[in-house]
Amino acid sequence: MSRSIPFLELAPMHRDLADELKAKFAALLEKGLFSGGEEVEVLASSMQEFLKVPYAIPCANGTDALELALRALEVGPGDEVIVPALTWVSTAEVVKMVGANLVFCDVDADGLMDLTLLPSVISPNTKAVIPVHLYGKMMDMKSLAAIAQKTGIKVIEDAAQAFGAFQGGKSAGAYGDIGCFSFYPTKNLGALGEAGMLTSHDGGLSERLRLLLNHGQPQRDVHELIGRNSRIDTLQAAFLNVKLSYFTPWQQRRKALAKLYLDHLQHLKGIKVPSSILQENHNAHLFTIQTNQRDALKECLSKKGIGTAIHYPLPVPAMKPFGEIDAFPVAARIGKTTLSLPLHPYLREDEVRYVCEEVQRFFNKA
Ligand SMILES: Cc1ncc(COP(=O)(O)O)c(C=O)c1O
Incomplete structure (x- = not known):
C-alpha cells in the first residue's frame, strides 16, 4: 500500500480552526485595522501570562527579534558576539x-552550543552570546548564565524553535537578557504569515525594544x-491569539507522538534518538535522529511516501x-x-508506526 506522509501538514489544523480564523479576519476587515490595536495588546499580555515573563513584545519575525535585541543592547562594530556553529x-x-x-562555537552531540568550549572563545571584546535552543531542546541555561555573569557578557536567547519549553519552571527566553521567538x-x-516576539524581564530594555521596532516613537510623531518598522501585523496577532488557546493540547499531542517514536526506535542499532524529548525543557518541535546512513535512509523513506527534513545540512561558518x-x-x-522525521499534532499514531516500521526495515536490511 503506498502512503503519503508529508514532513509537515498545516492544512488539517487550519481546516479545524477555519471558522475562528475567518471570524478574526472578517472582524478586522470590518474595522479596517491592520497595524497595532487590541489584538496585538492581547497577544502581548497572553504571552506574558503563558511564558511567565514580565514583558513580551510582538514583532515582525524572529530574525528581526534577534537583530533588535542586539541593537537594544548596543552591540555594534568592535564587539564580538558568540553563536553556535x-x-x-x-x-x-x-x-x-x-x-x-561573529565568533562561532562548536556544538555538543545534541547540536547545542558546547558549554565546555564556550569559555575558550570569550575574549575581552565579547559583548554577547546567542544560545540557540535547537530543535526545541533548551540549553543548560543555569550553567550558561553562570559563565555569562562571571565574564560580564549579555545573553540573547534564540528561542525561535523553543516556544513552550521550560527549564526549572522558567520558560525558554526568560533566562537571558532578551529572548527571541519566531x-x-x-x-x-x-502564524499564517510572518511574526515574531521578544521577551525580557528588564523594563528599560523592553521599552527600548518597543521604540526600536516602531521608528523610535513613544507616541505618534x-x-x-x-x-525601524518591525511591527507585527494585526492579522497575525489575531491568528496567534486563536492558536495560542490550542497550544497546550497540541504540545501534549506532540509529546505523545514523540513517545511512540521513542518506544519503537530507541533500541534500534545505527541511530541516535532525541532521548530527552519528553522532558519539560524540550517542546518536541522536531523529532531529529542522527545516523551515518542519513542520505540513504532519507531516500528510502521518500520512496515509501515519507517526508523528512534536514536541520541543517551545513554549519553556518561553512556557508x-x-x-x-x-x-x-x-x-x-x-x-x-541529522534527519528530522514527521512530527506535528495532526499526525496519526498509525502514521508514526508506519514511519517507525520503515525506519526499522531499513536498518534491519542494512
Ligand atoms: C533557530 C532560529 N533562529 C531564528 C529564526 C528566524 O525566525 P524567522 O523565520 O521568523 O525570521 C528561526 C526560524 O526560522 C530559527 O529556527
Missing part, C-alpha cells in the same frame, strides 16, 4: 547586520531614537557568506547525519 542562518546573519564580529508558519506555534570555514567538527558531523 549549527543553527538556522538568522542567528549569525544578525550579528553581521549590526556590524559586530512564529514562522512551520513553527510549533505558527515623537522620535527618540533611530529605529559562503561566512567564509566557508571548516573548523567545527561536531556541527559538520551533525550536518551529515
Whole structure:
C-alpha cells in the first residue's frame, strides 16, 4: 500500500480552526485595522501570562527579534558576539547586520552550543552570546548564565524553535537578557504569515525594544531614537491569539507522538534518538535522529511516501557568506547525519508506526 506522509501538514489544523480564523479576519476587515490595536495588546499580555515573563513584545519575525535585541543592547562594530556553529542562518546573519564580529562555537552531540568550549572563545571584546535552543531542546541555561555573569557578557536567547519549553519552571527566553521567538508558519506555534516576539524581564530594555521596532516613537510623531518598522501585523496577532488557546493540547499531542517514536526506535542499532524529548525543557518541535546512513535512509523513506527534513545540512561558518570555514567538527558531523522525521499534532499514531516500521526495515536490511 503506498502512503503519503508529508514532513509537515498545516492544512488539517487550519481546516479545524477555519471558522475562528475567518471570524478574526472578517472582524478586522470590518474595522479596517491592520497595524497595532487590541489584538496585538492581547497577544502581548497572553504571552506574558503563558511564558511567565514580565514583558513580551510582538514583532515582525524572529530574525528581526534577534537583530533588535542586539541593537537594544548596543552591540555594534568592535564587539564580538558568540553563536553556535549549527543553527538556522538568522542567528549569525544578525550579528553581521549590526556590524559586530561573529565568533562561532562548536556544538555538543545534541547540536547545542558546547558549554565546555564556550569559555575558550570569550575574549575581552565579547559583548554577547546567542544560545540557540535547537530543535526545541533548551540549553543548560543555569550553567550558561553562570559563565555569562562571571565574564560580564549579555545573553540573547534564540528561542525561535523553543516556544513552550521550560527549564526549572522558567520558560525558554526568560533566562537571558532578551529572548527571541519566531512564529514562522512551520513553527510549533505558527502564524499564517510572518511574526515574531521578544521577551525580557528588564523594563528599560523592553521599552527600548518597543521604540526600536516602531521608528523610535513613544507616541505618534515623537522620535527618540533611530529605529525601524518591525511591527507585527494585526492579522497575525489575531491568528496567534486563536492558536495560542490550542497550544497546550497540541504540545501534549506532540509529546505523545514523540513517545511512540521513542518506544519503537530507541533500541534500534545505527541511530541516535532525541532521548530527552519528553522532558519539560524540550517542546518536541522536531523529532531529529542522527545516523551515518542519513542520505540513504532519507531516500528510502521518500520512496515509501515519507517526508523528512534536514536541520541543517551545513554549519553556518561553512556557508559562503561566512567564509566557508571548516573548523567545527561536531556541527559538520551533525550536518551529515541529522534527519528530522514527521512530527506535528495532526499526525496519526498509525502514521508514526508506519514511519517507525520503515525506519526499522531499513536498518534491519542494512
Ligand atoms: C533557530 C532560529 N533562529 C531564528 C529564526 C528566524 O525566525 P524567522 O523565520 O521568523 O525570521 C528561526 C526560524 O526560522 C530559527 O529556527
